Amino acid sequence: MKKGFSGLMVVFTCVLFFVSGAFAHSTGGGDVQEFEKAPATQNAEVPVPEEKCPNANDSWRQAQSFYGVQVDESQQCMPDNPKLVAAVTEGTNNVPMMDLMDLGLSEDAVRKGEDLDGDGDPDVINITLEVQEINGRSPSGSSVEGISQEIAPGIRPGFWVFAPKTRGMATEGASASSIVRSPSPTIRVEESDRVNIKLENTHYFPHTIHFHGVDHDFEVNGNGNDGVPQVNGEPAMPGGTQEYSFSPEQPGSMFYHCHVQPNTHVLMGLQGMFSVEEERDNNTVQTFNIGGGKVRNPSEAVEQEYDNEYDMIYRGLDKELHNKIKKSNDPRVIAEGVNKEYDVTERNPDYYLLNGKSFPYTVRESQVVVEENETTKMRVLNTGSEGLSLHPHGHKPTATHYDGVEVDEEARIQRDVFDVSAAQRVDLEINSTEDGLNSYGPGAWFMHNHKEEAVTTDGIAPGGDVTLLTYKSYQGEENLPQKGVSWDQFFTEKYYEGEIPMWQGLSDKYGNIEVQPASTSTVVLIGLMGLILGALGAMVVV
Incomplete structure (x- = not known):
């Protein structure tokens, strides 16, 4: 008796689903009730970008x-x-x-x-x-x-x-x-x-x-x-x-x-x-x-072992401190501002710099440019008060020195993330031999601090200390990467004021997806399927 009653309840529930679904989706004359559509996307106006390599000779x-x-x-x-x-x-x-x-x-x-x-x-x-x-x-x-x-x-x-x-x-x-x-x-x-x-x-x-x-x-x-x-x-x-x-x-x-x-x-x-x-x-x-950046006259010792050498200096920056010298030229006011009003224990970095710049300017002058089968010496210094988790895509460098002290060869560490504490120095050897370990092969590989806030500029990404480890074959016009989305918007002030969406324009490339409301015929079909399944369920239960 209980089994039969349960089966009837299943059928009754499915009937209610069918009737209520059809009723809810139909109005006088059987017209479909339209869902309210979202307003059309309005693209932000992208100003003319600044010259990517101004005054470059x-x-x-x-x-x-x-x-x-x-x-x-x-x-x-x-x-x-x-x-x-x-x-x-x-x-x-x-x-x-x-x-x-x-x-x-x-x-x-x-x-x-x-x-x-x-x-x-x-x-x-x-x-x-x-x-x-x-x-x-x-x-x-x-x-x-x-x-x-x-x-x-x-x-x-x-x-x-x-x-x-x-x-x-x-x-x-x-x-x-x-x-x-x-x-x-x-x-x-x-x-x-x-x-x-x-x-x-x-x-x-x-x-x-x-x-x-x-x-x-x-x-x-x-x-x-x-x-x-x-x-x-x-x-x-x-x-x-x-x-x-x-x-x-x-x-x-x-x-x-x-x-x-x-x-x-x-x-x-x-x-x-x-x-x-x-x-x-x-x-x-x-x-x-x-x-900083590329050393264009390396020492004899470096030239004997390496094909390239780079100085890479990282830091975070709190605009509250750095903007104080923009508000006054009176040393007394500035002294009070930076030494008394500013509390370093409440420091909160807004900008992250590599060699004094943030992306995209980092790529203007601090790309690590290599060719296949080369060895590159990269001296890394963290001058900020936060830790640095340096990650080069596509490569696993080897740490040869810490704080100016050479590491014994059998103790050297090869990895793809290096933690560098405040004031610490690490010398890295980058081997661009494609072997699946040292290098995954040619490309324009991102290199950045893997603390996610460090790839932003005042919260806007991409920014921060992002740069590239670039093979020459992947350099295009003006020695910038030749593939990927356009960088034009990154070379505008409005982008870093939050006025331009990161992925604006990609919908035109890949097509817009519009969600259409369900039609009456669709609702009826779903209801009939519910009745059939309910009846089958009742037969099994009984």
Whole structure:
């Protein structure tokens, strides 16, 4: 009896489903009740994109020689000025004055002296650094504009940086403005060189330099040499100088930064890579790599083992801190803003930079460009306070050095994600041999921090520290990738203001999908199928 009753209930339920479904989907005359359609998609207007490689000089990409210095080719959209590379390699005291004027370099930016050991290269290196401001507020009523630089379209946070001593004022449009940029330049010296670095403080706050990881005496002739003012002498006051001297015995990738209020001065940009190169004969090194990226005059030791070398400097940036120098030019107001109002313990990065830029500008000048069957040395420095999880697509590099210390070959790690903590340096060897392990083959492979917020610019993706590990065969016009979706929208301010959808335009390519309401015939068919299934179910139950 219970089974029969259950079967009848199944049939009754199906009948109700059929009747109610048909009734709900029909109105007077049997017309189908239309669902309310979503409004039509309105595409955002994409403004004319900015030039992808502005002021790029194609001849700068070619290998060439100046002052007897060989400068390697650079397959970047925006390559370094090869004459500048040659000048800071040869020494500014050995370069014609007219060239220094064109380059914006002072004659004492890097003086190279005696060859003390007779091995064919200078061993006395005298470097002069200044402190410069980028995107700060110009003095009220002044017709002189400070240096203005973007990290991405329309985005100009403020920076303080160390820079080679410039010729004249480093103002917007002046020749010196090209050598003042974030990050502070990578500095290269040779193992056992006698290095003397003078800091000429052209800024409104006191500063020092601490050579992190570089072996140096605590004091020289009774003067502080470690750059920590609380225990090691006075800082360079505004308009003053401070000198540091050392002869490093340990080669490797190191770090230098200001140690006055490091909780803000380091974050503001007073930091850079310091590379001590292995000693070799005829080893005149490229003293400054301005902006990082490809090293166009590698040391003899690097050239013996590698086909390419790159300096890759990563960091996060909190716009709350960096925008304070844009609101005032009064040092008292700025001091209160960055040291008192700003709480570094509540720091929240908005921008993520590689060599001072965010995508798409990273791809302009910091692509890692290789060919098949090459080995590439990539020096990685994390100057931010967050960890870096570096992931190159299509490759598994090998870590050869940590913090300037070589890793024994049997202990070396090969993987596709490398964790780099704050202030840490890792030297990676990239082997572009296609074997399924070292390389998956040619392509334009993404390379980025795998902390997902780091691939955004103020929350907009793609952005952040994304760049490419690109095989030459995949470089197209202006040395940018030749395949994939258009990059035009990424080279507009509106994109990073959130005004243009990421995938706008793809619907036109792949077709729009419209959902149509169910017709009366469809409802009737579904109802009949329900009746049949219900009857069969009742027969089985009974």
